[in-house]
Amino acid sequence: MIKVIKVGGGIIEKEENLNLFLDSFSKIKGPKILVHGGGRLATKMAAQLGYKSKMIEGRRVTDEKMLDVVTMVYGGLTNKKIVASLQAKGTNALGLSGADGNTVLAHKRPVKKIDYGWVGDIDTINSELLISLIKNNTVPVIAPLSHDGKGNILNTNADTMASEIAKELAQKEETQLILGFELNGVLKDINDKSSAIKKITPDLFKTLKSEGIISEGMIPKLSNAFDAVNAGVSSVIICDALRIGENEGTIISK
């Protein structure tokens, strides 16, 4: 079974947390792929370079300068630091942006009400390349960048990258999607770290939503998880990124 593991910006940002996460990640047996976010590192770098971040309705717009920053930070600094660190931990990592080997082909998001700039909506995943790397004992480490086939890099959401990659791999091999973040899983009580729900089925999801137990931010995450399961991914686990190999957290399945 292939494990597609996503780790978010909150973990990546702090060197100590990143190192703990990579320790756990490198100990996971069997074929695996890492998809990383970038978080606030790009925002910090943009500020240091004197670029103003454009926000519309609370969401970032990727203009040309910001595209250069995310390409540098996500595709260069973060990706290569992770790869070098995994190599030191005995894992033969290989970093990829969506442009490398045409791994993730996308198109620039069409302008409707809002122009998000150089942001990509994914069209195709090169699962053949990923599977061939995995079969050669190589661990792909994927930055949240796609390309449009016309020479442009596109800023792309890491959750979506991980989910689309898992869905595509699931057409060929049994695939699990693991979403690592700062909490122990989907919590029944946001103030109680030990209240992680073991398993969420579509029926339970409906109930939890109607009872208002699941918080607003978690609803799109869970909806995406069910989308992945419905598209053939065998299960989705939402768990603490620092305890990623421990089979803890919340399992989402049919």
Next chain:
Amino acid sequence: MIKVIKVGGGIIEKEENLNLFLDSFSKIKGPKILVHGGGRLATKMAAQLGYKSKMIEGRRVTDEKMLDVVTMVYGGLTNKKIVASLQAKGTNALGLSGADGNTVLAHKRPVKKIDYGWVGDIDTINSELLISLIKNNTVPVIAPLSHDGKGNILNTNADTMASEIAKELAQKEETQLILGFELNGVLKDINDKSSAIKKITPDLFKTLKSEGIISEGMIPKLSNAFDAVNAGVSSVIICDALRIGENEGTIISK
């Protein structure tokens, strides 16, 4: 025959020149690898970030901040722009730093008279990975960064990277090394662009040196070229980067 093609910072820096070079590069038939320099892009970025460049005896010292800059700029911005552009030109490029797939393992240069900081001297090249990518119709695009196997990226000279990669590949497959730069080849008269010497043998090299015809900067380039030829590389071509497929320039061979 595998062609290992090196292109320097002078071409990379100007978008128009880079595009012309990539047009020529993408038209070259057969298995090929691109090794790119970074040039002054990292210096510019460092200045924009407010980092002071440390120079000792005219050579750059890679301190921690500068290492982050070269990792971002060479491994991220430059490498991914080249890869995305080649994809648009129909070449299935895949970008690699030396850490990716353990492509280039090095050690931090020992401190003797001068401490150059995070600079790598190459130990081993993973030619198996490069050959397996090439056999899958993928074109490796290599940034001038190695790693030390202990989790650190190291800044590494692109000429040396290209030459070491060519030497290692030459142990397994017929390999040619092509060094693209701003001139038409090794010029007999530096003021006459059409004075490129067709072929330089070890004997002619001695003569040209003793007669003072070859300029100082060209001597180490030619010495490296002869090293590569002596280590099994079938020939080295020094030529205009913008006319890289045209069999022009100077051939260095036994």
